[in-house]
Amino acid sequence: MADFLICEQRGHVVTLTLNQPEKRNPLTGNTAVPELLAAIDRIAADASVRAVVITGAGPAFSSGGDIKAMQHQSSGAVSGLQIRQDYRAGIQRLPLALFNLEVPVIAAVNGPAIGAGLDVACMCDIRIASEQAKFAESFVKVGIIPGDGGAWLLPRIIGLSRAAELSFTGQTIDAQTALAWNLVSRVVPHAELLPAAYELAERIAVNPPHAVRLTKRLLREALHTRLDTLLELSATFQALSHQTADHREAVAAFLEKRPPQFNGG
16 A cells, blocks of 8 residues: 655744545545554654644545445454444544644645544644635534544534534534634635745744743643643743753843744754
């Protein structure tokens, strides 16, 4: 099987392209999950990477689960216990890996993001949509539930009522509705999607990388911790930040009225 994922780095920005366009970039029934996990591990260990863009090849971002693989699971040939373990050892590792990745991730949603495809977009920090993008939490349409963390992710992005509406109906919404519901940050003409994503990634990448990574960690921890706990963690992160070379450079550049140069120190 050909590689599912195209990984490219330009400066401090890595682009991950889901690349099985003839099947609309499904996330199951192929090597999508192990390839994404391996790429996330490499990015986490590479101090030169300061932002990531995830997009899809062809007309779709991702169609989610592969229907033929679902047919095999429902045939009785695989036990329920084995299916449970397959989820835990497979696609459920992806939200944990992206959640814990401290490098900011932008989803450049170029077309339909359906089921697990929508949930992968929700695993990212920022979502930008092409005007051709569509979104659906469509699991109920095939008689299953969001098995990849969507029930945790989606309400935190668009609120419980709208997350329930999408999840219970399986309806598809267009890019402008996604923007109105705060599912995406902006909608751009299709030809401008990747340039807009890269421009945003570059605006992130020019900042001190340690400060950006620690800020992402705080935002993630704030989703499930108490205020006093987060303040204690913030104090620790701030103490580390004050002692970095990039902080000293930022202060010096401000006082000297010149552009700063950050090297990750």
